[in-house]
Amino acid sequence: MTAPRLELRGISKQYPAVRANDNISLQVQPGEIHALLGENGAGKSTLMKIVFGAVQPDAGEIEVDGKAVQIRNPHEAKAHGIAMVFQHFSLFDTLTAAENVWLGLDSGESLAEVSARMNKKAGDYGLQVDATRPVHSLSVGECQRVEIVRALLSEPRLLILDEPTSVLTPMAVQSLFNTLRQLAAEGCSILYISHKLDEIRALCHHCTVLRGGRVTGAVDPRQESNASLSRLMIGAEPPPLVHRAVALGALALEVKNLSLAPDSIYGVPLEKISLQVRAGEVLGIAGVSGNGQQELLAALSGEDRRAKAGSIQLFGQDIARAGPARRRTLGLHFVPEERLGRGAVPTLSLAANTLLTRHESLRAFGWIDMAATRALATRLIERFKVKAGGADAAAKSLSGGNLQKFIVGREIDAQPRVLIVAQPTWGVDVGAAAQIRAELLALRDAGCAVLVVSEELDELFELSDRLVVIARGRLSPGVPAREASIERIGQWMAGLFDEDTAAQAKEADHVQA
Numbered sequence: 001m002t003a004p005r006l007e008l009r010g011i012s013k014q015y016p017a018v019r020a021n022d023n024i025s026l027q028v029q030p031g032e033i034h035a036l037l038g039e040n041g042a043g044k045s046t047l048m049k050i051v052f053g054a055v056q057p058d059a060g061e062i063e064v065d066g067k068a069v070q071i072r073n074p075h076e077a078k079a080h081g082i083a084m085v086f087q088h089f090s091l092f093d094t095l096t097a098a099e100n101v102w103l104g105l106d107s108g109e110s111l112a113e114v115s116a117r118m119n120k121k122a123g124d125y126g127l128q129v130d131a132t133r134p135v136h137s138l139s140v141g142e143c144q145r146v147e148i149v150r151a152l153l154s155e156p157r158l159l160i161l162d163e164p165t166s167v168l169t170p171m172a173v174q175s176l177f178n179t180l181r182q183l184a185a186e187g188c189s190i191l192y193i194s195h196k197l198d199e200i201r202a203l204c205h206h207c208t209v210l211r212g213g214r215v216t217g218a219v220d221p222r223q224e225s226n227a228s229l230s231r232l233m234i235g236a237e238p239p240p241l242v243h244r245a246v247a248l249g250a251l252a253l254e255v256k257n258l259s260l261a262p263d264s265i266y267g268v269p270l271e272k273i274s275l276q277v278r279a280g281e282v283l284g285i286a287g288v289s290g291n292g293q294q295e296l297l298a299a300l301s302g303e304d305r306r307a308k309a310g311s312i313q314l315f316g317q318d319i320a321r322a323g324p325a326r327r328r329t330l331g332l333h334f335v336p337e338e339r340l341g342r343g344a345v346p347t348l349s350l351a352a353n354t355l356l357t358r359h360e361s362l363r364a365f366g367w368i369d370m371a372a373t374r375a376l377a378t379r380l381i382e383r384f385k386v387k388a389g390g391a392d393a394a395a396k397s398l399s400g401g402n403l404q405k406f407i408v409g410r411e412i413d414a415q416p417r418v419l420i421v422a423q424p425t426w427g428v429d430v431g432a433a434a435q436i437r438a439e440l441l442a443l444r445d446a447g448c449a450v451l452v453v454s455e456e457l458d459e460l461f462e463l464s465d466r467l468v469v470i471a472r473g474r475l476s477p478g479v480p481a482r483e484a485s486i487e488r489i490g491q492w493m494a495g496l497f498d499e500d501t502a503a504q505a506k507e508a509d510h511v512q513a
Contacts, residue, residue, distance in 0.1 A: 003066025005030045005158055005189040006051065011060035013046055015397075017389025020046040021057070022213040028158070028206075033180060033190045035200045035221060038210035039234050039429040040401030041387035044193050045087065047210075048160050051191070052084040053077040064158070078106075081157030085147045085164055087193075087400045087427055088340055091135045097146045098131035104150060114153075122149050126175035137266035140337050140423070141172075141289025141455060148176070152183075159183065160191045163400065163427045165199060172288075177203055195401070195429040197226040209233055230430055238434035241462055244445055249279025250315065252418050252449035253300075253332070258311045260299060268292040268473045270299070275468060275475060277418070277449040282440065284464030284481065285453045288493050292473035293422070293453050300420055300451070301334040302327045314418065328357065331417030335408050335424065337453075339400065343407040346396035350388060351377040353395050354410060384409035385435065400427040405436065412439050419443060422453040437463055457486055471495035 006028040013021040020043045028034045036044045049055040051062065053071035062069055064080045071077050077084070091100045098115040105114065115131040122129040127145040135143060144164065151159060161180075165173045180190055180203065194200055200207060201221045209217040209232045217232045230237045258273040270292055277283045287293055298304035299312065302324035312320040314330050324334070334357075336342040344353045351374045355361070361372035377391035384405045388398050395403060408424055424440065425433040440463060444450050454460050460467060460481070467484050469476040469492035476497040479488075491497075 002030055004028060004063070005032070005065060006191070007063040008047075008051070009061045009063075011047060011050060011057050011062075013043075013050065013055065013057050015389075017393065018387070019213050021050070024060070024210070024213075024215055026208045026215065026218070028189045028191060030189055031184045031187050032206060033184050033192055033204045035204035035207040036191060036193045036210065037195075037197075037200060037207055037229065037233055040405070040432055041399045042210040042233075043213040044210055045162055045399060048084065048162060048191065048193065051077070051158075052082060052160060054084075078154060082160065083151040083154045083156035083158070084160040085144075085151045085162060087162040089143045089147055091143060091146065093136040094134065096132055096134050097129060097138070100135060100146065101131075101150045101153060105153065117153060118149055121152055125149075125152070125179040126172070128172075133266050137264055139289040139294055140426075145172075152179075156188060158189045158191065160193075162193045163195070164192075165194065165196065173199070195427070195433070197229045197430060200229070201226070211235070226430075233429065234431040236431075238431050239438070241434065241437055241441060243441060243462075246280040246445055248281055249447055249449075251276055252279050252315060253277040253451065254313045255300070256311050256313070258296075258299060258307055260295060260304070260306060262295065263304065263306070268295055270295050270473045273473075273475050275478070277451050279417070279447045279449050280444060281466065282444050282450040282452060282464050283478070284460035284467045285451065285470055285475075286457060286460050286467060286489055286493060287453075287455070287470040289455060292470050295473070296470065297334075297336070297420065297422055297453060301332075301336075333357065333411040333414055333416035333419050335411050335419070335421040337422035337426065339403050339407060339426075340396065344395040344403060347394055349377075349392045349394055350381070350386075350398075350406060351391040353377075353406075354380070358410060358414060380406055380409045380413055383413065384439075385432070401429055401432055404428050405432055408436055409439075412443060416443070416448055418449045418451070420451045420453075423456075424452060424454065425456070425459060433459075457489060461486075469493050469497065471497075 004027040009025045011021050011024045024047060038044050046055060050057045053073045053076050062071060069080060098111060098118055101118055102111050102114045118129060118131040127149055129145045129149050148164060184190060192204055204221050207219050207221040208215060227237050255273055255275045258270055260270040262269050299307050302322055305321050307320040309320050310318050314332055319327055340346045354373055354376050361369040363369055374391040381388055386406045387402045404426060411419060425436050440450055452463055464481040466478045467481050468478045469489060471493055472495050476492045
């Protein structure tokens, strides 16, 4: 019999506040796509970092192709044919995509040769990567593609993917799946971490389920339902969302003919963007990553203050040139798509990270009431069921999903009048995603105006009252979510929406107003 490509026996890892892995054993066969499923904080990412040599286990054994190995660092992992795509990217912002990939290769190739190989590999798998662009100019989805291409260039025999589709469009997901099936057919083994149960059932041959750092089940996901996988993962099925009918309130956020030139050569120009969001409404914005979402969000959040006076209004007040602090004072809160670095400072505690947008604990003359700051962080941890080592835990010590719950919870708890949120459930398990979406709908029911930017169409259809699409810096007409179809939205994502229809939709909005 062929030896397993990877075998783990009795892997354990203890951190000061939590036992991340507790006596975990599993096997991955050659050519197998093996899912690792578990709620946020179940120990999945820690286990994969152990396999990749980024973290050392306290106990246990690792075998690769039947041979016992000690993987002390990622360099040794690569020598064993192991590559990993992390959920939180490891890219240098000031370097180009090609330079980032070039630094990690030991092939002796020139930068031009690496760029050419990147473009070919990206083209083969439909991943649309521009090797010449600096990373700081890329969206989260584009960075994810760079990481995937970098891993594929090493021709791995074991490929570890941690939430690889969290910010990919449905079309890109299918392209990636074709790539992974092709790799598996060629003998590459794949360890696939995802919270998307439909993906696991459609793609994977085997599934190991973790809960609380322990293996709680091993199943063939093709023989399971979403409900049965949910029960294995979180012990229950997530409650269904209740989308109540709510009378629309006052016009909360209005954008009128917003046009902005890109602030870099790689940016996307915004062209005559117009939208309205009323109190008690969720407006969803769909679109392929890199079509102007970053530029629009920067203008709405106050990070980019170049907008023409009067083009952005909040409850009738002109905020086009106002900064983020002024907008928060007026009731607008914002959740960026990048968790670490923008949503939270990695090295600061959760308590300190509340001070980025919540100033209740600030006192006269610049003093900070640290007891009040910790109390706020503790309340957020408890309310949003964040798995963390308390209010003093560093943001970077949390799993991606738990950090997302904390950041989204920080802004929801502020009781905003307008909430703009990008990728609200990126990398979040089904139970936590249901909780975040329910909290967003509860805000909307309480009269908040909610603007959601997401690349997950299922999420937008579940949350939104109205949907628009952004494509090449232009906005489609709005359509009630109940009247929209995935096919129609997919066409609009390619930019196929008619200007006359857009003009009619805007006129209808004015009549309704």
